[in-house]
Amino acid sequence: MSNQPDIIVLFSGGLDSILAAKVLEQQGLAVRCIHFITPFFGSAKAVPYWRKIYGLDIVSQDVGEEFAQMLRQRPEHGFGKVMNPCVDCKILLLRKARLYMESVGAKGLATGEVLGQRPMSQRRDTLHLIMRDAGVSGILLRPLCAAHLPVTQMEESGLVDRTRLLSFSGRGRRDQLDLAAELGVTEIPTPGGGCRLTEKENARRYWTVLTLLPQAGDRDFTLANLGRQFWHHEGENHYWLCIGRNSADNDKLAAAMQPDDMLLRLRDLAGPMALARSGADWPRHVLESAAAHAASYAPKAVAAGGPVAVRARQGQAEGDAAFEMDVTPQRVGEAWGEALWDDVKAVIRAEARERLAATLHGKHKPGPEDAE
Ligand code: SF4
Structure with missing residues (x-):
């Protein structure tokens, strides 16, 4: 790790961020990459591997709780096609990166963004809005498309040679692949992917957690990533049950336990583990119903008859x-149900319409999504 980096690159592990870091390193700059981790994207485990194969100085930072807070308060600029709050996400990550930059005495930030690559968050006006709201105007460099953008302080001061920056734009990957070959980057990550908030299968889980748990936090969203997810509703009370699909899930469920959770497992037979979030507070009949539902996923328990x-x-x-509880394995769909994406989507859209209506009545500051 370099003691005093010149510049901090926001590093997702995608090709663009690898190239941004390499392009700056080629100019002789001391580059440090920062990789952010939340329940929705990022991988602490991948960092040592990236360091090794790309030869980059990479640190990671967990911002899961800040991200969960942003979701609880609802992203000011709305969601993209699924549950991805891209503009607010970028603002949050840039703010965190700026704080890190200041703490280590670096002089600027860089990202691998390419103008026009993504529909909402990489339009020129949105890039400008993101820089302004993150407080990084003038100190954020986008080396892959810098020729299309205003000069930054790092270029003005001579720290960065603008003539050696690039002019990529649009959605194609040809330029990036050519540059990777030129820079000797042979391990090419697959494009897209990496953010679970863009996937309907995950979004329907997250939205349920977000709307049914008053203080949904990063640990809750992490649990939402695991196994099968079920909810049971009685009046104002909502009960959340997660059932492992395999032994890896079972281990993760056990590790995800919080002090008031209950872990359910068959006493004498092999079968899945189930985690009842805040299960210590559940009425006995709900715990028994959960145990019966979880046992129905154990073929040996079902075969016991x-x-x-x-x-x-x-x-x-x-x-x-x-x-211990004695229960008869049974799967009652009505009692323990899963949220469907179509239902979740309808609620997200209804919220967006309400936000737009509030904008028209002057109560809400409009974001780029509202204009689309
Ligand atoms: S896709 Fe996910 S990680 Fe990327 S900007 Fe959007 S919310 Fe953030």
Whole structure:
């Protein structure tokens, strides 16, 4: 790791961010990459691998809680096609990157963005809005399309040679692939992907968590990534059950336990683990219903043809407080249901319409999505 980086590159692990870092390194700058992690994107585990194969100085920072807070308050600039709040996401990450830049005494920031590559968040007016709201105007360089953009302080001061920056634009990847070959980058990440908020299958899980848990936090969204997800509703109360699909899920569920969660598993038979979020506060009949539902995913329990023993434990350690329930495995769709994307989408769109109506009545500051 270089002691005093000149410039901090926001590093997603995608090809564009790799190239942005390499282009700046080629100018002799001390470059440090920062990789942000949330339940929705980012991977701390990948960082050592990237360091090794790309030879870059990369640090990671977890911003999951700030991201969850932004979702709870609803992104000011709305969601994209699914549940991706791209403009607010970029503003948040740039703000965090600026704080990091200041803390290490670097002189500027850079991203791998290319003008016109994404419909909403990489339009010229949106790039400008993002820079303004993140407080990075003049200190944010986009080396892959800099020739199309105003001169930054780093170019003015001579730290960065503008003539060696690029003029990419649009959605094609040909220029990037040619540049990768020129720079000796042979490990090319697959395009797109990486952000679960753009995937309907994940968004329907996240939205349910966001709307049914008053203080949904990064640990809740992390749990939403695991296994099968079910909800049961009784009046104003909502009960969340996650059932592992395989042993890897089971391990992750056990690791995701919070102090008031209950972990359910068959006492005598092999089968999935299930995590009842805040299950220590659930009424007994709901826990029994959850145990019966979870047991229905264990073929051996179903084959037993009668009641099976399920152990419910509060706490991560095997010796923590536990009790047992005898339940008959059964899958009652009405009792434990999953949210459907079409229903979630309708609610997200209804919220967007309300926001637009509030804008028209002067109560809401319009964002770029409102104009589309
Ligand atoms: S796709 Fe995901 S990670 Fe990328 S800007 Fe949008 S919300 Fe952020």
